[in-house]
Amino acid sequence: MRHWFRSAQQRKIAALLLIFCLLPSLVPAQAASKPPQVRAASYIVMEFQSGRVLAEKDADVPRPPASMTKMMVEYIVMEKVRRGELHWEDQVTVSKHAAGVNEAQVNLVPGEKRTILELFTAMSVYSANDATVALAEKIGGSEEAFVGLMNRKARELGMTHTHYHNATGLDNHFYADPPNVLGSHVMSARDCALLARRLLKDYPEVTKIISQPRIVFRKGEPRQQRLTNWNLMLPGLRFYYPGVDGLKTGHTRNAGYCFTGTAVKNGMRLITVVMDTPAESTRFTATKQLLDYGFSQFTLKTFLSGGQVIPGYERVPVTDGVVPEIPLVTDHPVVFPVEKGQESRYTLHVDYIKRLEAPLRAGEVVGTLRILYDGKEMRNPDPIPVRVLQDVEKASWWELFFRKIGEEVSGLFS
Incomplete structure (x- = not known):
């Protein structure tokens, strides 16, 4: 390196050039520009x-x-x-x-x-x-x-x-x-x-x-x-x-x-x-x-179509159900305006309003869907209901007993 950049000034210039080249990958994507100055109270x-x-x-x-x-x-x-x-x-x-x-x-x-x-x-x-x-x-x-x-x-x-x-x-x-x-x-x-x-x-x-x-x-x-x-x-x-x-x-x-x-x-x-x-x-x-x-x-982004299983919520645990896990869905499309070029910074999160415990009925509302930007909730005046996709009957004590034994045995081997 000393042969390539003989003076301290040359080394500083090289470092600045390296930072300049890496800058696009270090700076987060630019958010929407500031709103215009409008002559209105x-x-x-x-x-x-x-x-x-x-x-x-x-x-x-x-x-x-x-x-x-x-x-x-x-x-x-x-x-x-x-x-x-x-x-x-x-x-x-x-x-x-x-x-x-x-x-x-x-x-x-x-x-x-x-x-x-x-x-x-x-x-x-x-x-x-x-x-x-x-x-x-x-x-x-x-x-x-x-x-x-x-x-x-x-x-x-x-x-x-x-x-x-x-x-x-x-x-x-x-x-x-x-x-x-x-x-x-x-x-x-x-x-x-x-x-x-x-x-x-x-x-x-x-x-x-x-x-x-x-x-x-x-x-x-x-x-x-x-x-x-x-x-x-x-x-x-x-x-x-x-x-x-x-x-x-x-x-x-x-x-x-x-x-x-x-x-x-x-x-x-x-x-x-x-x-x-x-x-x-x-x-x-x-x-x-x-x-x-x-x-x-801004542009409209379709996060989910109506009836689509919510990504990340395909297998949600259900307490005391004949099936141990169920998927969650929304009953109408989830469309939201996002800053152009910022689509990847938006994620979906479910807030539960009730415990997922059998029995449950298909279509039953169990939570609301939130849209997050960099992990922070976006203000949305319309709650988006999250529903159960299928009926879940309560399991018998016999089924629950053997399920518990199976889980403990599996835990020992794992």
């Missing part, structure tokens, strides 16, 4: 299928949501229609209270009759406040009663930083007679994303309505109106983004410009929320930044 990016949050900022801070409130009205209407308690062709007679709500509206007049579908479409596409109140009164009997239903549904869906004061998200001064409901009207970015996810998951058919760039209200009538969707990221509109098919904008002086958006690319759907951005254009450019980040940095 709070935001969140959520992958739809798993509910995993890919990025967030102040996502649990309650803020005025403006017309993003109407996502809850959409959810309740869709629920009533699915249950058969409402029908799209049902007629609604517009009240003086509903017709008197100011701001974005379709100029309903007292006594006018419109179908549930017409009002729902006007609310979802054009954010029509008069149509929203008319729907609320149809379902609840009054807007106040309907707001009570909204707040109960929010608690049921796990929205812990939400409280509704009215059905529209408007400030009180837009009402001639505002609902008499106590408390501030707020939602968090996380709650908006949770609600959007449930709406799309439970009632995917809603996208046929909310994804329309333009509609005609009272088509063919003297008071016909052509309305453009406030979601300007839809096809043919100013901030078009491929794959966007929803969801709901909002704006008041107190709320700023807000937007809950969703888009699909390469089979992966993302949900984004931006709250209190400074301008109408910003809510869309900020959403584009978040969508670009999510789609460029």
